[in-house]
Amino acid sequence: MSEKLDVIIFGATGFTGKYTVLEAVNVLKNYRWGIAGRSQEKLEKVLQEMGAKAQKNLMDIPIILADVENEASLLAMAKRCRVLVNCCGPYRFFGEPVVRACLEAGTHQVDITGEPQYMETMQLKYNKQAQERKVFIISACGFDSIPADLGVIFVEKNFDGVVNSVESYLENYSKGNSSKGGAGIHYGTWQSAVYRLANSDELKEIRAKLYEEKLPKFTPVLKHRPFIFRSDVVNGVCLPFPGADRSVVMRSQRFLYENDHKRPVQMHAYITFKSWISAILVAFFTVSFGFLIKFSLGRYLLLKYPKVFSFGFASHEGPSEEEMEIAQFSLTMRAKGWDNSERLSEPTDQYTEPPTKALTVKVSGPNPGYGATCVALLSTAVIILKESDKMPGPGGVLPPGAAFAKTSLISELEKHDHGIKFEILDAK
Template sequence: HHVDVSGEPQYMERMQLEYHDKAREKGVYVVSACGFDSIPADLGVVFLQNHFEGTVNSVETYLESWSVGGRVPGPMIHYGTWHSAVYGLAHANELRGLRSKLFKDRLPALKPKLADRFPVHKTDVCRSTWCLPFPGSDRSVVMRSQRYFFENWKQRPIQMKAYVTFSHFIYAFVTVMVAAVFALMARFSLGRKLLLDYPGLFSLGAVSHEGPSEKSMERNRFAMHFIGEGWTEKLAEPTDEYKMPTNKRIHTKVSGANAGYGSTCIALVMGGVTILKDTKNMADNGAGGRFPPGCSFCSHHLGSEVGQKGVPSKGGPSRKRKRKG
């Protein structure tokens, strides 16, 4: 079996295309994205669906991060993450071709369509009020699990959008500027070389080869909020269209400490332990294959097990109400 913390959609989907059938032949599981932030995102969506008591149409996720006792000066991100982001963006143009081979049929275009929000917008979902689209692999990972549920369990696939939050507008603005330069440079070999040779310069000090200090990691906390909307009623088929607007909204949350390192390590190890101890309850009942974490571990309590191993993680309905009309 194999688990990893890769976060590049192009790599993960190419591995699924090339090795899913080979993994099934050997009866082994290959599960990528087993760290932060894909484990909270993918299993968090599954948790919301399981507790919705109705039909989920859409989920929006909001990721916030903060330091207990104030931020510790110094870098926040290890060079390895930066390196992966550089090449993930450089190969992003391969995704369309990969997906046309991997997924012969498109997921159904269900209504109402989840509307795009303005790139920089405010929210009252969490303490951090300014939001930007999250550039990570969360949506790619979540939607592969949703495809599995649709094709194998006849479950209506959700629509999903992911956002990252900031406490002040200036932080969001600076992030946009850094991301714009990063995206432009990552398209060219010379630009990629400069990004990799001078990570501190182009990240404004956020990235280093040493990564965050122990004190910084100890103080780090994160929360991922899930806003799900849908209907209290269930229809016979997953592609049936509702004749009325959504009438239910639920807010769930997963939270923990030391997101990129402590929580990631524990999630990775517990993912491997789960495969070894309970293979028969994995996706496709133990037959093996290449899967994302959501459909791999949906029959397990991986989130609570991670919490029991030392990460104060939790998930649950924090607000639930019906919409008028």
């Protein structure tokens, strides 16, 4: 067998995969890495294309042939590396065979899924085996949901007290024009969202098996905002954010409560628009989308005609490089809690007074779908290689906040051109 690599990028010929290869030129420059997929010809083309963009000859990068429908090839691929970066989605269809191969091979795996049903099913089925095999299986390592999950970790590290709640406000915009939305998305991302929302009812049964005991209710309870409202925190009109951020954050917070005896942070997530008109139009789209996914015909239409039903936001071609180059995001997080002088002795103790302290932070970066996402994904692989001793226990199926809370992942993210910046805006 050839020399073992540090990292293999699987699904390198997909839209996200090829930009992960591009970012690997910088993020993995001190590591031995390769790429994997079904077609030798297509993989060679990716190396040629991304090498030209990076102005570097990548043709000596190892190529591994592997197919999600061939378990033997997946196992052979997993045995070739220490960390497998999985870009092959939708994960509810293609993710589990890769997880099984990594567990058998004793190889860590990171991916970018934003599908709660998939993530929590993997935790339910394979967490114990991952611990026994000393393997980390970590999902949501891209835009879903590194900014939110590590953002809450950043909040707690800088709060100097006890955090009760965090409200996050996402803004997507184009560089130089904050009133314009960011770049669109590729069909694969759209497809994952359709299946995730269409099967959201599965979560109740999965969570009943995964968490036999409910978390205690902590007071004061963080209440939901109205469906549409104006927020002074970001000076914009807000709607509930439909992504996986809250789901992922709450899994991390539960893990830290159960393993580190830390009071869990309550969290709600919102998306922000500059005008009432924009927010109302998106609200109408959201309601229409939610109606269509309830029916097989509606799902067929959404998947068959993504450009039509997303008003041009999703397409098989994906966003252009010009659109991605100017796309930006910011996630403003408003935290409330108490200072250390009011800290209670046990995490289950309840406060009788309202929060007395607040902190606002911002997490921001470029090209959230295919720039910052790729850097974040590769950075998690780097941290596993460098700092597995700072990660919890021997292994497990974990969300990123739980896995990387005590590592230097935030610093790793901040040092790259297309990375993610964490900053404090104000403290009161």
